[in-house]
Amino acid sequence: MNDLLLRFKILFDVLLSIDEGIDVTSILNRTLRVLLRKLGCAAGGVFVPKADSGAEKFELVVSVPRHIQSSDTLLQAADFVREMPAEEFLQGQLDPSPVHRRVGDRDFFHVLTLPGFGLLVLVKIGAKLPEELLQSMQPIVKRLAEACLAQQRKSWLQESNERFRALFENTQDSLLVFDESGAVVEANQQAQKRFGLSHEQIRAAIDAGLGLTPPGRTWSDLFAASGPNSSITWEQDLKDGAGQKMEAEIRLGIYSFQNHKRALLWIKDITERRTMEREQLRIERERERAKRLESLGLMTSGIAHDFNNMLSAISGHTELALLDVDKKDAVMQRLHHIEAATRSLSALTKQLLAFSGSGRFKLEPIDLGQLAEEILGVIRVSLPQNIDAILHGSPESCAVMADAAQMEQIIMNLVTNAAQAYEKNGGVVEVAVGRTGLDAKAIAARGLALDPGDFVILIVKDQARGMTAQQVGQIFEPFYTTKASGRGLGLAAAQGIARGHKGAICVSSTLGVGTTFEVLVPALDEARHQPFAPAEKTPAPVGKAPGEHEGTVLLVDDQPEVLEMAQLLLERLGYEVLAASGGREALSIFEKHKHKISVAVVDLTMPEMDGIEVFDALRSMRPELRVILSSGYGNEQVSLRLQNRESAHFVQKPYSLSQLQTALENAMHRSA
Template sequence: MPLCTRWSNFRTSFQFKLFLIFTLLTLLITSLLSVLYIVTENHKAHHLAAEQLQLRTQQLAESIRLPLYAENREMLRQLAEQAAQAAEIRAVVITAPDGRMLAGFYSPDYSATAESISQSVSVQCNPQSDSVESSLTGGHGTTSSPLGSVRMVRGTADLSRARLQVVMISTSAAIAFWLTVSLLCHLVLRRVTRSFNTLVYGINAMQDGNFISRIGIESDDEPGRAARAVNNLADALQQRDEENRRLQEERMNLERQMLQTQKLESLGVMAGGIAHDFNNLLQAILGNIELASMKLPADAAPQKYIANAITSGKHAAHLTNLMLTYLGKGLTAKKELNLNELVRDNTEMLRTTTSAAVSTELHLSPELPAITADIAHIQQVVMNLISNAAESILEQPGRVRITTGTQNCDQACLSASLLEEKPESGRYVFLEVSDNGCGMSQETLQRLFDPFFTTKFTGRGLGMSAVMGIIRIHNGALFVESEPDKGTTFRALFPVSESAPPATAQEPVIPPSESTIPESSLSGLVLVVDDEKPVLKICTKMVQLCGFTVITACDGIDAVAKFREHTDEIAVVLMDLTMPNMDGLAAMSEIYLIRPDIKVIISSGFNKEELSERITDQPPCGFIRKPYSMNVLEAEMRRVMLTD
């Protein structure tokens, strides 16, 4: 605070005003008392000097009685000079009753006009000295006439010196007293007004928005009570401020969640549309390629290229599935599984693809409970986390440690999850993957789950996005600790399966394969419905190759009409889910109304769970996800046909 501002504040303070009043009052009283003391002392000194001169004159009068009576001038002169030896005596004059001066002494510095003190005493006979007659008769004699008079004059130089001394001493004492009282007054006022100042400072601090600091209550007087009231007010303000901050934070979280939800919805709509179209395209591509492969001999030279095309098409389908997974719409097939088995299998597979200099440590809990999850998704999570850990180790050798176990998590623990949706408290199986790689910066951590964000040259930026989507689908949580150049630790939590006992070895999940489908002849009329003509065309061909007779429809309305036309002839309806005018589900409902025992197979680019969520009445008999191969179609058709 600038000096001028501090002075201005001090000048207008209560303490300064009281100090000024007390100081001026003390100065006034001290000055008055000093003046009174000086005047009194001066008067007293003057009076004392006059009394002393009176006594001295009286003493001289007593001593000159006889020579004065005898008018012995010489003796009177000697006595006068002797009396004049006293200090400050300026003149001694002895006169007869008739006024004649019998003796006189004047000092050289005597001046009639100078300030002086004069005393005159009439010289009388000794009052005890009786006349002859009165002493004989015992009576009172006549009053004797005075023998003369004596006058003494003294100067006042010593009085002036004494007066000056008194003035100096009293002034010094007054100043010292005034300063002492002022100092004491200052100390007392500072002590008294400290509580006021504390109150003011506290209020100023609160005025500046500091609701944390509290005013020290030093006394139980009015300022103390005011400070207590202000503290209570500050408590209320702080609570309100914290409440506002919390509400603001909640509002921002809601906005962020809403934004995220909107983003996800937008992405979902976009990705769903893209996946649908992309899967339709892939269905047409892969179907045609597969048909072309079937037309060629097995050892034909183009088969190798056709196989490469099919592989790339499947990768494209996987990419589509990743995108849908991030949005929670990917293909899921939740089952109870043992995380340890999955980790062990994927670790072995990873060791074959990573550098030998990267060591992998497994710390798997032997009593790990089962979780209910999509094995493909969990496998994807394990693979993504382990491969990311291995790839973060830039400087060989490195270490990747994989740990599994269980932990009980409450809301406080789960609140640190990176996912917006916080799962409920409970028992969780965790998968922790830590490495001593390059770690991540804060900026990277903030964009960790952004789709298509990657720090790797070959990455597509969908791995961690898919991990987040998978964990969200499984109501899990994800934690990360990372520090640049020191490493990263991911911990994924999955809720323990409620029905499953502690997982032991589990039957490996065997995806549907062509070998599991029993060979039998297939026949009948199949209604193939799809709004995409290329897809409709290739599907029709694939169904025909399975042995069926096919009629086609280009949308739901057309399908219902065709089914109504061939109700009794149609054995299976293979219908696309997403179509204009009337989608697959609506058409399925209409068809079920016409013929409830008809076998309907829905084909879609979305997963089966999403389809299940949308179906409220009779479900379809089968589901086949685009893009599907000839074998998959045949197997599903065969399964549906064999099902009662």
């Protein structure tokens, strides 16, 4: 009787310990302690099935004492349980009867099944627990398993809830749950922050911010028409609690919760994304435009080159004809017209070359601020009286490595355009020059394709009529003009020049407000350059009348008409001319008349052997030979190549008799 009561008491205490546990571990811990104390056991543990490398095995989750000791009994018990068929247990096929195992002579361990949960192991030293006791423990063991499973479910549920809560609260998007009346049931922290702190404030903010329903739909419509798990997405501009505009992507999902429909509104702030997309599009368009202009420039450059060659022949022959024709002759007048037309065409081809970025550059260190000041001084004289041009200088150095004439052309173009934009009203054209550093972000923001670095910036600003966005988009295109007179090449050429100097021009304009142009040219690294070293004074060439010159000139050009015209010009100047229509022929002639030839005039662009190669070959044969290179275009690369050959001279096609004469006299004089 006493024993029975004691067993009953043990079971009662176990039940109490189960109820006192707050989680699976504490339930098992407490229960194990009670059992060990009451049953006089040395140790106990609970094992649960766990997937291990694909095979189900039992794993110890709670033990009392906490650490499995090294004694044989405990280790054998643990090993025995770990090898028990976990899969059969999970499928409910394991015999639930208690298992006993003897270890050594007198010790035992007992394995009891915790249905659906795991196995309970009790280690008894020196005796075996009575069979009746273990049988009578079955209901309690079942209760223990149920309590653990319930606690485990509760824990999983809690964990799932916490995970959901973490996702709900930590997203950067606003999440709102509405009931069928349209009342806010739940709002995450982001929504509370964006729309207000209380549900009422959120509701008020939403009501003020366009109602938050898809266009043309109402809450009641949506709930009535939408089945569970349906969703709809749209974009809408909203105002947040602070009245800030927000571009939003909204997804509305209808779901069922406790037999009621609920709406989950997922508001994603896409303002930044949209801004970036717009910016990306702008940059993309800018790039496309730049590419287009580049192709156009390439084509223009080729045409201008050929055109220059033809012009050389026309202008040369015209000039010779003018020398040959009697001044009273009626033809003289016509020849002057032809000469004027070729000059005009020559100016046009220069513009075309400038636009293509392959105009002839004579790169030298110049101070853009100083240049602007000089040019403004000249321009002011020609500006209408009601227009003023003022310069905001910079205390910093505005040194750039540039072709002064080309820079001058840019400033002239921009300032003249700005002045003309005022039409008859009058106003002020502001010009500012300074130095600025641009990083990749600032360059991207301007939609430019430049390498980050220090730049000299020239700003030309007017407050005239401004331009439409469409006009701004087309302004740099060649032959586009808003003026009654003009070829539409000024800004295209300016941009070409800037590009040729590894710089850029950008424009911003607001209709009715005004226009601002920014010219960016890489600043000169003064640590590496002596920007304004005193220029070497070149003594003025000694001017001689045509026909007074002596010496033999080797003339090389692949264009027969140019070759013929240049030969005539040189002969007219008094030179003996040895003409060659290509590099190899030139070298062959030079070899024969090496000591006789005093100057070589060589075309830069020729098939097979170009001018630079001929130059190098000639110099290798006679290092002191005077060489003048000529070309229809002298692009920057050619300019740089010429810079490396310091004793080379250059004459731009089409050249006149006097230009050729000057070039020859310069060459002769310097080399002497």
